[in-house]
Amino acid sequence: MSxxxxxxxxxxxxxxxxxVTGELASHNVDLRAxxxxxxxxxxxxxxxxxxxxxxxxxxREAGHIVNVTPVIAVKISDTPGRLAQALSVLDxxxxxxxxxxxxxxxxxxxxYVVLRVEDNDAAxxxxxxxxxxxxxxxxxxxx
Amino acid sequence: xxxxxxxxxxxxxxxxxxxxxxxxxKLLKQVRHVYxxxxxxxxKMEEQGVTPDDIKELEDLSKLPFLTKADLRDAYPYGLLGMxxxxxxxxxxxxxxxxxxxxxxxxQKDVELWEDCCARAIVxxxxxxxxxxxxxxxxxxxTGGPGLNGGSHKVGCLTLPMSSGNTERQIQFMMDLKSxxxxxxxxxxxxxxxxxxxxxxxxxxxxxxxxxxGAEPWTEEMRRDIEKALGIKxxxxxxxxETSGPGVSFECExxxxxxxxEDHFLAEIIDPDTGEVLPEGSKGELVFTAxxxxxxxxxxxxxxxxxxxxxxxxxxxxxxxxxxxxxxxSDDMMIIRGVNVFPSQIxxxxxxxxxxxxxxxxxxxxxxxxxxxxxxxLTAEQFEDTVGKFSARENALAEAIKTMVGVKPxxxxxxxxxxxxxxxxxxxxxxxxxxx
Numbered sequence: 001m002s003x004x005x006x007x008x009x010x011x012x013x014x015x016x017x018x019x020v021t022g023e024l025a026s027h028n029v030d031l032r033a034x035x036x037x038x039x040x041x042x043x044x045x046x047x048x049x050x051x052x053x054x055x056x057x058x059x060r061e062a063g064h065i066v067n068v069t070p071v072i073a074v075k076i077s078d079t080p081g082r083l084a085q086a087l088s089v090l091d092x093x094x095x096x097x098x099x100x101x102x103x104x105x106x107x108x109x110x111x112y113v114v115l116r117v118e119d120n121d122a123a124x125x126x127x128x129x130x131x132x133x134x135x136x137x138x139x140x141x142x143x
Numbered sequence: 144x145x146x147x148x149x150x151x152x153x154x155x156x157x158x159x160x161x162x163x164x165x166x167x168x169k170l171l172k173q174v175r176h177v178y179x180x181x182x183x184x185x186x187k188m189e190e191q192g193v194t195p196d197d198i199k200e201l202e203d204l205s206k207l208p209f210l211t212k213a214d215l216r217d218a219y220p221y222g223l224l225g226m227x228x229x230x231x232x233x234x235x236x237x238x239x240x241x242x243x244x245x246x247x248x249x250x251q252k253d254v255e256l257w258e259d260c261c262a263r264a265i266v267x268x269x270x271x272x273x274x275x276x277x278x279x280x281x282x283x284x285x286t287g288g289p290g291l292n293g294g295s296h297k298v299g300c301l302t303l304p305m306s307s308g309n310t311e312r313q314i315q316f317m318m319d320l321k322s323x324x325x326x327x328x329x330x331x332x333x334x335x336x337x338x339x340x341x342x343x344x345x346x347x348x349x350x351x352x353x354x355x356x357g358a359e360p361w362t363e364e365m366r367r368d369i370e371k372a373l374g375i376k377x378x379x380x381x382x383x384x385e386t387s388g389p390g391v392s393f394e395c396e397x398x399x400x401x402x403x404x405e406d407h408f409l410a411e412i413i414d415p416d417t418g419e420v421l422p423e424g425s426k427g428e429l430v431f432t433a434x435x436x437x438x439x440x441x442x443x444x445x446x447x448x449x450x451x452x453x454x455x456x457x458x459x460x461x462x463x464x465x466x467x468x469x470x471x472x473s474d475d476m477m478i479i480r481g482v483n484v485f486p487s488q489i490x491x492x493x494x495x496x497x498x499x500x501x502x503x504x505x506x507x508x509x510x511x512x513x514x515x516x517x518x519x520x521l522t523a524e525q526f527e528d529t530v531g532k533f534s535a536r537e538n539a540l541a542e543a544i545k546t547m548v549g550v551k552p553x554x555x556x557x558x559x560x561x562x563x564x565x566x567x568x569x570x571x572x573x574x575x576x577x578x579x
Contacts, residue, residue, distance in 0.1 A: 007528035009521055011557055037530045041537065042556060044530055063560050065521050069528045098529045116528065 002070035002120040003137045004052045009065035010036075010043035020045060020064060027058045032140050033114065035101035046101065048073075048114065050141050072120050073135035074127050075110040076102070083113060086132055093126035095119065105143055112139075148460070150266040150298065151259065154406050155461050159454075162462060166409055167201050169434035174198045174207070176225060177440050183222040184210070184442065204409065204432065205420045210444045215245045215385065224248055225440040236284040237384040237483055247384050248438035254293065256435050260382075260390030260404045261294025267395045267402075267459070268353040268378045270324055272299030275350075277322035279313055279331060280358065282306040286388025287358050287481070291326040294390065300324065307331060310338045321350040328481040329361035329369060329377070333511030336372030346374030355380050357389050358481040360469060362577070365511060366398075379468060385444055386431050392466055397458055400465035407435050410464060411443070412452055415473035426451045428473045429466065447474045475572060477506055479513045482549045486571045492547050493519060496540055501562045504552075507575040515552040517544065520559050 010016045017036070024031065030050035037044045049055040052068070059066045076082045083102070090097060098116040105112060112135050117123045124134060149155045157165070175195040177184050187208040188194065197206055215223065224231075226248070233249040249257070270276065276295040280287025288306055295302040303322060305313055313335060316322065325332060332354055339349065351373055357380035369377045381401050382389035391408055392401035403410050409432040412421045421427045429446045433439070448469035457465065477484045490500050498519050505516040519540070527533040537554050545551035 005528075007526070009526050009556075009558065011561075039530055039534060042533070044528060044533065046528065063558060065523050065526045065559065067523055067526055067528060098531075 001124050001134050001136065002072055003048075003135060003140065005069045005071045005114065005116075006047040006049060006052065006055055006059070007067045007069045008045040008047065008059060010038075010045050012038070012040065012042050017043065017045070019062075020059065023058055023062045023064070024049075024055060027054070029055045029058060032143050033101065033103040033112070035099070035114075037099065046099075046114075048103075048140055050143075052137070069116070070120055071114050071116050072123055072127075073112050073114045073140075075108070075133045075135055076113050078109050078111065083111075085130075086113065086127060089126050089130040089132070090115075090117070090123055093122060095123050095126060107143065147266055147271060150263040155263060155402075155463065157406070157462055159462055162405060163201060165406060166434060169406075170201060170204065170409060170432065171195070171198060173432070173434055173440060174442065176437075177442055180225045181223055181440065183214070183218045184208075201409075204411065204443070207432075207443050209418060209430065210441050212245065212385075212445075212447070219244075220246050223439060223441065225436075226250055226438045231438045234284075235286045235289065235384050235388060237286075245384060247387070249387075250437045253387065253436050253438050256407055257290060257387040257390060258293030258297050260387070260393075260407065261290045262297035263294075263404065264355055264378075264380050264390050264393030265291075265294050265298045265300065265324065267393055267461075268324065268355060268376065269396075270295075270298050270300055270353070274298070274300040274323045275303065275321055276300035276324040276326065277303040277305055277313070277317055277320075279305045279307050279325070279327040279335075280389075281481075286382065286384050287326075287328075290382070290388040290390055291355065295324075295326075310335060314338060314342060314344075317349060317351070318344070323350050323352050325351055325354040325373070325375070327354075327356060328358050329356040329365055330359060330480060330508075330512050332356050332369045332377070333365065333372065336369060337510065340372065346372060349374065351375045353378060355393070357381055359478045359513075360576075368511065381466070381469075383446060385439075385441055385446075386433055387436065391431065395457065395459035395461055399457075400453060400467055402457070402459075402461045402463040402465055403452075405463045407433065409434055410452060410466070412450070413445075415445075415447075415449070423452060423454060426470065429469075445473075447472050447476060449473055477504075477572065477574065479506060479515050479550050484515070484548045484550060488548045489517060489544055489552075492540070492543050496543055497525060498522065498540070499559075501560075503562055503571050503573065505573045505575065513550075513576070515550055516555060517541075517552040518555045518557055518562060520562055521556040522559065525556075 033048040035046045100115045102113040178195045231248045232251050237245045278291045282288030354377045366377045378394040380389050380393045382391040392403040411430040412427040415428040429448045432442050449471040450467045453465050501520040507514045541554045
């Protein structure tokens with residue numbers, strides 16, 4: 001069960017990040033979570049938004065390079081060691097994690113951890129079999 | 144005994160009138176040789192309605208058609224060959240646009256004459272058989288190494304065929320074997336100078352007295368820097384593979400321009416737009432006619448280099464005409480770290496790798512070494528959400544460009560439509576080196 005992440009190319013220059021967030025703000029796009037990976041040369045901005053299609057249209061219209069990346073997100077209860085358990089489940093299933101980022105929710109006593117793996121289905125199966133609950137896009141919208 | 148001042152004194156100091164007569168005799172013979180042996184050029188002459196009988200005086204040269212780099216590509220590989228392949232003993236080559244190279248052929252006599260030209264350049268900077276000549280131009284298809292190597296042998300110098308790179312070893316040999324003459328690109332000479340300093344050597348610690356530096360544009364300021372860093376006199380040398388290689392012209396002790404070896408190469412200055420021959424002293428495109436070359440006898444070859452010729456009497460005693468350093472190009476070729484680079488080559492790589500042909504190129508010189516930055520517009524297809532994969536893509540593009548042009552650029556991927564579109568001819572190159 002995958003959910004859609006927006007992945008935005010950000011040039012390495014002053015103000016580039018502000019342009020992207022500014023575009024989203026001026027079109028009232030609600031951000032749910034974000035993560036930025038950067039090198040000396042460029043940045044890759046990963047976004048969870050309330051309305052994926054609207055945000056995609058806004059950013060493309062503004063001339064940004066945006067891809068939709070299917071990722072999975074797992075609900076992690078707010079107890080120490082729970083994330084480690086989730087990751088060891090994936091490790092046991094031989095699933096490599098390319099990157100992850102986490103965010104807390106206001107309504108549930110859960111953290112949401114977004115995971116980018118090669119095989120979403122395999123990761124989903126492994127986590128669900130181990131008793132973890134996955135986040136759906138509707139969960140993101142409700143936040 | 145006073146050191147020899149000329150390698151071939153009679154030719155190099157020949158009175159102008161006599162030189163003219165020699166050129167005329169050679170030209171008439173060469174035009175006939177080309178007409179009879181190079182069908183590609185013969186067709187061009189026929190198209191223009193010219194036969195060898197129309198060429199009676201040096202002034203008739205302007206009746207002949209030009210050759211350009213495009214002709215060399217069209218005729219690749221054998222189309223401009225003037226001798227049977229069995230009489231050729233060597234090829235040299237340059238990188239060319241879109242992967243097609245320029246291949247030049249040499250008979251043994253061609254090699255000898257080319258090496259003579261390089262020997263003249265070495266003697267002109269004070270070279271004798273007692274010198275140790277360190278050649279760190281590249282060896283191989285590039286003409287720099289083989290040309291100066293041959294010239295150095297002819298002068299009788301102890302020749303160090305170092306080729307380029309491995310600076311630590313260059314310095315070790317330079318110090319241990321007491322090199323007195325250094326031959327390389329000016330940027331590499333500057334780099335060697337810096338490396339010597341880093342290794343704790345002072346300019347007076349080495350035995351060098353002179354350097355012969357060419358294959359890329361350099362400034363008077365750079366000359367002074369190199370002279371100071373190495374404790375030498377730095378001399379310019381000019382040439383191109385199409386006309387043989389380095390040694391077409393070279394600087395003498397006056398350091399006020401390069402004497403063209405006029406007994407072998409007839410020089411003209413033309414208006415690059417109209418092709419009209421300009422009077423002496425005018426600034427324009429340099430055109431060469433090879434008077435002695437057998438295997439690759441190019442007539443009226445357009446070099447695309449812009450310069451000025453001068454017959455002002457030279458204190459060195461040489462009578463051959465002097466050319467200024469090239470002041471620019473009449474095409475968009477760039478010389479980066481001694482390598483000829485055309486924007487069209489980079490464009491071809493972008494298209495092949497799936498990038499849009501929206502790009503610009505920035506060339507600069509940092510610490511006397513050329514830098515090449517290529518800015519390319521990104522497409523969604525080329526974008527990756529993981530940094531590792533995306534960096535790998537950027538690097539793959541840089542490597543692909545290196546394979547094509549011979550110089551590895553720094554690639555910068557930028558947002559679509561962020562590179563300015565201009566009406567008409569796009570400005571693709573920003574050269575910040577201020578070389579001219």
